[in-house]
Amino acid sequence: MSISKWLGAALGWSFGGPIGAIIGLALGSVVDSMADGDGFPYLGEGEPRKRERPRYRKRPNYDQYTERKTTSGDFEVSLLILASIVIKADNHQDHRELNFVRQYFANMYGKERANHAFKLFKNINQQDISTRQVCMQIQRMMDHPSRLQLIHFLFGIAKADEHVAEAEVKQIYTISGYLGVSSRDFESIKEMFYNSVDHAYKILEIDKNASVEEIKAAYRKMAKKYHPDRVAHLGKEHQEGAEEKFRQVQQAYEQLQKEKGF
Template sequence: MSALKWIGATLGWSLGGPIGAIIGLALGSLGDALADGKETLLGDGQPKQQRPRYRTRPDYRTQQQKRAQTTSGDFEVSLLILASVVIKADGSQDQRELDYVRMKFVEMYGKDRANKAFRLFKQINNQNINTRQVCLQIKTMMDHAARLQLLHFLFGIAQADDIVVDEEERQIYTIAGYLGISSRDYNSIKAMFYNQSDNAYKILEIDKTATVDQIKRAYRKMVMKYHPDRVEHLGEEHKQGAEAKFRQVQKAYEQLQKERGF
């Protein structure tokens, strides 16, 4: 029984392009002996009976049509691949970073699914990944809110060993650029992982000279941008993960309320 049959109905666009090639190679490395043909490697959907086909031809559907197909499984494999890129950015793999990835996957997906995903992650980690190609596929197929959630997760990995080294930060910055994430959005999420005096302003994407009215407008804007409901199409597990980012926005606003006295 082919190991590819572990891929279930929860995977959509990520079966094609560079991501599909990476996942296909990783599954092949796992070996057919691991598969029983009854369970999915990623997600909770029922396995397809046919062998997945990796699309290589251009897809001319509109952005809205394509992004509507992003699933929990698509997000999951994107996360695994980009996590591997960040962990290897400084030339070494810290066990605390690997433990962080496992812990987060257990929190989101449960122990059984996380264990299966981590087996796949180990095989992905052995590959040389073309970061630009992977990110461009994600940018084309995944909506903005989900891409912001990916970035938040990557900063969490980098900080898992208590310090974000320059190589890791540069790699995340490069990934953000390839994903089409603006510098304001990048700095907002980055500020959630640093302890600096102006972090509250950066999280809300405003300057220190902002008026009270501007702070209030910025807060309302960021609530809309980072609200967990924006990623509910990815499944409850990712909606829960987005709450940590949302709480940082609320905390930043409350801090400025206290400092400015409004």
């Protein structure tokens, strides 16, 4: 499948607004590079194929919509753009962070689809991106469970080089705010990549003096919020990715069960 056909089939709301402009510029660079013989040999890709004329669906009028169903393609594109922002936050692009993104896409989508994604990512990464504009489009169009999954992925990138720089944490926090993710949800997901004294409490979004009943109620609430079925509309691959958050909630609850003896 050519990259133009992949985009035409996968993208929904993200092919409009500021994200559409970023992708349009990146795609133009990809097509030009392919025409010049740059095959982008990522993840075992072979010789570049003959250039095909891009075929897109009619671009939607972004301003007409207040909510559209998020597709897997919309989620992928959002990941690529936000990943670029976070990776550049500390003014140092570590190869381990880039490999994390590449491997994540390979595991989630397979080599061919990951190749298409990285052809775009290489060119997205060269652009100056307005974090606020991009995030406001995502916040407006993407459902809350999918936005939580985005934040989880971004912390995974930041932790890929075994050190989360303060600049990266601040950037993800800024992104969270623009995405309409609460501070408590941000801290809950952040704690999944740390191991502080109040680790389990922070994941469950409760105070360390919480009663047994409050802990049980918090667990039910968080298990529902992070259940993989909440992102079923993004495809099976994203349900599997969401299972990590769900496991962390279960582990936090089991830890408190042992500590409190209930």
